[in-house]
Amino acid sequence: MLEKLSGRVFLFCALLSVISLLLIVGFVFYKGSHPFVAEGYSFLDFIFGMDWVPSEDKFGIFPMIVASLFATMGALILGVPVGLFTAIFLAEIAPKRVAKIISPAVQLLAGIPSVLYGVFGLAIIVPFLQNNLGLVKGQSLLAVILVLAIMMLPTIVTVAETAIRAVPKMYREGSLALGASPIGTIFKVVVPAAKSGIMAAIVLGLGRAIGETMAVILVAGNSLILPTSLTDSVRPLTTNIALEMGYAFGTHQEMLFATGIVLFSFILLLNFVLAKIGSKGGK
C-alpha cells in the first residue's frame, strides 16, 4: 500500500514539469494566437511590421526580431571564441593549480543573478561606451552584446570543457607520439573529437543569450527602431514583453503573448538543433 502510494507521489512529481510545460505553452499559444485567429490581424504584418504603437493599434515586431538576432549573434561572435579558448585552456593547458582557481570562478559567474549583470552593464559598460565612443546614450546594441557575451561564457566554458575532457587520452597520446606539437594536437585531434559537445555548448549559450531579459532591459535602451548600427538603442523580443506586460490589456496584451510565441519558436528551433547534434554525438 505504502509502496503504491509512494510510487504515485514520484509519478505525480515527474508529471508536474510536463504539465507545467503544456500549460505554459498552451496558455501562451492560446492568448498569442487570438488576435490572428479571432480578431483579423495579419500574422505577416505582425512579423514584418516596422511599427509598434499599441495606442494606434500598430503591432509590428520586425525591429525587435532583428534586435534579438543581432544581439545574439554578436554575443556569439565574442563569447564563443573566448569561451572555447577558456575551455581548452582549462582542460588541456592550465596547470592543475591554475585550473582549480579559474574553474570555480567561471561556475560562480553562472550563479550571478541576471539583474546584477544588468546593473554591472549599466554602471560600467554603458558609461564606458558613452565616453569612449562619444555616444549620446551608451545603452545600445553593443552594450547588449557585451553583457550577453559575458553571460553566456559560463555555459559555453563548462559544457565545452566537459566535452574536451571526455576525449580519450589515447587520442592525445597517439597524436603526440606522431610528433605533433601539443597545440597542434589540441586543434587537429582533441577539438574535432569533442566537436559535438562543443556545438552543444554553443547552442546552449545561444539559448541563454536569446532568452535573457532582465540584464538586457537595463542596457538595451529599448528604442523601437530597426537597428542599423552597433550603437543604436534597441529593444529585443524579451524586453518588449517584460516592459509592457505590466500595464497591457486586450489586444495589446495578446500581442505580447504573440511576441512570446516568436521567442518560443526560436528556442524550440535551438533545442531541435541541439537534439540533432546530441544524437550525432552519440554514434
Add this chain to the structure above:
Amino acid sequence: MGTTVIERKDGVRKSQMKQQSGGTKINVKDLDLFYGDKQALYKVALDIHEKEVTALIGPSGCGKSTFLRSLNRMNDLIDGVKITGDIMIDNENIYETNDVIKLRTKVGMVFQKPNLFPMSIYDNVAYGPRMQGIKSKKELNEIVEESLRGAAIWDEVKDRLKTSALGLSGGQQQRVCIARAIAMKPEIILMDEPTSALDPISTLKVEELIANMKKDYTIVIVTHNMQQAARVSDKTAFFLNGEIIEYDETNNIFSMPKDQRTEDYVTGRFG
C-alpha cells in the same frame, strides 16, 4: 611514387652501413625513473640493436611499459615524473635535446589499444606527415599508400580510404596504427602490447608484420605474451620490479635462462 621509394632505399642502405660499423641503436645507462616519490625503474641499462626486434617481458607493473615510454619521452606527459641517467639514440642523449617533436618523428609508437583518430583512414595515415608540413596531395597520396602497404593493410582498405577509420575491425585498426607510425618514416618503432586487445588471427597478422618490418626498422615491443616474445623477437629483456633481471638472445632467455627468477617467469611459475 618513384622518388620516395628511391629515397627510402637510399636511407636503408645508409643505415645498413651504420649497422656494420656499430649496431647499437639505443643505449641506455643508469636509468632511474620516479613517479613522484615512487621509484619505478632502478638503474636500467640496455643496448638495443639496430634492425632487430627487442622484446620486453615481465609481470604487470614491472616497469617495462614505463621504460618503453621513456624512449620517446611519452612519460613527459605525466606530472611529477623524474628521470636520471642516459638514453642515447644514435649517440645523442634524448633528454638533453629540447626537440621532442623531432625525437618522436624518429621514434614512432604503437599503443596497446588501437587509437586511430575519429577521422578517415586516409586522414589518419596522413596526419603525421601533414603535421610535418607536407601539403602536396600527390606526395601525401604516395606516403599513405606506401605506409598502408608497409603495414600489409593496403589491399583491405584501398577502396575505403575516405571512410571512418573507426569502422575497421580491431586488428585492421591496429595495422592502420602501424601504418600511421610508418608514415613518419621513423627509424625506431615502439610497440606497447600491440596485440593484447586483438583476437588470435589478427595477432598472427600483426606478428607477421613485425617480422617483415624488422628489415627496415628497429623494433622494441612490450608483451605479456611469452610465446609472442619467443616468436617475434631477437633479443629479450626480462623486467622485474623496475629492474632488468636478464637480457639476452631470445633463444637463451627461453631455453637456458641464467637467473632463477627469469626461469620461474618464462616457465609460468609466476606472473
